[in-house]
Amino acid sequence: MQVMEATxxxxxxxxxxxxxxxxxLGAVGLALSTLALxxxxxxxxxxxxxxxxxxxxxxxxxxxxGVPPLSPAYxxxxxxxxxAMASYVVVLVAALFTYHARWAAGLLGYAVALAxxxxxxxxxxxxxxxxxxxxxxxARAVFVESQLWASLLILVxxxxxxxxxxxxxxxxxxxxxxxxxxxxxxxLGYVVAMARYR
Amino acid sequence: xxxRLKVLRAERDWSQAxxxxxxxxSRQSVNAIETGKYDxxxxxxxxxxxxxxxxxxxxxxxxxx
Numbered sequence: 001m002q003v004m005e006a007t008x009x010x011x012x013x014x015x016x017x018x019x020x021x022x023x024x025l026g027a028v029g030l031a032l033s034t035l036a037l038x039x040x041x042x043x044x045x046x047x048x049x050x051x052x053x054x055x056x057x058x059x060x061x062x063x064x065x066g067v068p069p070l071s072p073a074y075x076x077x078x079x080x081x082x083x084a085m086a087s088y089v090v091v092l093v094a095a096l097f098t099y100h101a102r103w104a105a106g107l108l109g110y111a112v113a114l115a116x117x118x119x120x121x122x123x124x125x126x127x128x129x130x131x132x133x134x135x136x137x138x139a140r141a142v143f144v145e146s147q148l149w150a151s152l153l154i155l156v157x158x159x160x161x162x163x164x165x166x167x168x169x170x171x172x173x174x175x176x177x178x179x180x181x182x183x184x185x186x187x188l189g190y191v192v193a194m195a196r197y198r
Numbered sequence: 199x200x201x202r203l204k205v206l207r208a209e210r211d212w213s214q215a216x217x218x219x220x221x222x223x224s225r226q227s228v229n230a231i232e233t234g235k236y237d238x239x240x241x242x243x244x245x246x247x248x249x250x251x252x253x254x255x256x257x258x259x260x261x262x263x
Contacts, residue, residue, distance in 0.1 A: 138226060139226070
């Protein structure tokens with residue numbers, strides 16, 4: 001009984017903010033690990049980083065059953081996100097392995113390069129399906145606002161970094177970094193949006 | 199927008215979670231509406247009015263009127 005209570009307590013202690021923070025941390029870790037892999041700085045460290053980051057994202061996105069305020073639509077969203085991010089990690093590692101082994105040439109090279117983007121395209125699209133299926137209008141409003149904050153963060157970051165980069169003040173960044181920035185923006189955006197209702 | 203949701207809920211001895219369950223929304227929704235920080239949509243306002251058996255304008259008070 002004590003174990004059950006402890007489990008329930010620890011499950012309930014995972015607030016949505018905490019989960020989003022863990023997901024954001026995982027997204028940042030994933031970005032850095034992928035950078036380590038793609039630049040060839042440390043393939044071993046990068047691979048471990050990808051795995052740990054994926055675990056962080058998966059544990060953050062895991063939605064405990066019966067914990068308010070999660071709606072069935074949000075539970076589905078969390079599950080889809082987990083599956084897509086897990087697929088992304090597997091496909092990314094496979095694509096990097098193929099690339100470094102010099103197996104991908106010609107058209108196959110394009111397919112290998114695009115393969116990791118496919119799960120991310122699903123991740124980008126999931127908010128639309130979530131908002132359409134969410135019946136709780138307050139949850140929908142908070143989620144949409146968090147998405148707006150994420151868009152704001154992306155646009156501000158891209159504008160500021162882009163200008164600094166154009167004038168040679170900062171190094172070049174690959175465009176895919178907007179995905180982890182978006183993830184961080186979603187997490188921060190949710191906290192900001194919810195702060196108005198507390 | 200001000201409202202009498204908390205009073206009506208207290209009269210029935212319902213918790214926020216009870217009301218949320220009856221309205222099929224989250225407890226956070228009820229809390230945000232009760233505290234006047236979130237104005238419900240017209241369909242949800244009608245649902246609330248039906249649940250308490252009172253006209254919308256009795257439950258929600260337009261401060262600008």
